[in-house]
Amino acid sequence: ILGPEDYLYQFIGKLHSAIRTPFEDTIYFDSDCLLVNHAERLFDVFSQKDFCVPGADMTEGTYYNLDIQVWLSKLQLNYIPIFNAGVFRFNASGKKIIYDALEYMQQPKQYLIPSADGGLNEQIALGIAMSKSGIHPITYLEDYHFSFFNANSPLELDLAKGHCKFTKEQI
Numbered sequence: 001i002l003g004p005e006d007y008l009y010q011f012i013g014k015l016h017s018a019i020r021t022p023f024e025d026t027i028y029f030d031s032d033c034l035l036v037n038h039a040e041r042l043f044d045v046f047s048q049k050d051f052c053v054p055g056a057d058m059t060e061g062t063y064y065n066l067d068i069q070v071w072l073s074k075l076q077l078n079y080i081p082i083f084n085a086g087v088f089r090f091n092a093s094g095k096k097i098i099y100d101a102l103e104y105m106q107q108p109k110q111y112l113i114p115s116a117d118g119g120l121n122e123q124i125a126l127g128i129a130m131s132k133s134g135i136h137p138i139t140y141l142e143d144y145h146f147s148f149f150n151a152n153s154p155l156e157l158d159l160a161k162g163h164c165k166f167t168k169e170q171i
């Protein structure tokens with residue numbers, strides 16, 4: 001499925017490409033993510049909600065040098081989901097979260113969306129859309145995927161032995 005090239009840039013391109021899925025149910029994977037469990041297990045866990053991503057709600061502290069409580073107050077939110085948007089799942093109803101996030105990214109100053117190394121932070125826009133819709137991320141009960149972008153060590157991978165190892169941010 002080809003999309004207009006002028007939409008497929010920086011992080012916002014992820015959202016533009018995701019909404020083009022022809023499927024009723026979609027799991028979106030960034031190209032730098034590595035699935036570390038069976039796909040059926042991932043689908044079962046992620047199928048809990050119309051839009052689903054593993055992460056946590058934040059109500060205090062700082063994120064991207066923003067005071068969370070000030071941010072929540074300005075946006076009239078009770079919480080902001082924080083997560084790695086390298087993998088998320090949505091169905092036809094869950095596409096609304098992506099459309100809402102795209103709308104918020106068109107008004108980054110109003111929604112206090114920070115820039116990252118690939119443009120405006122789509123994770124924050126998705127988190128705002130989730131919070132406004134009352135959707136919480138699922139908790140990290142186990143690790144389903146990892147992004148090895150900016151890893152601090154080479155990837156060691158042996159599928160036959162079930163071995164996967166790399167270091168990122170001292171983890």
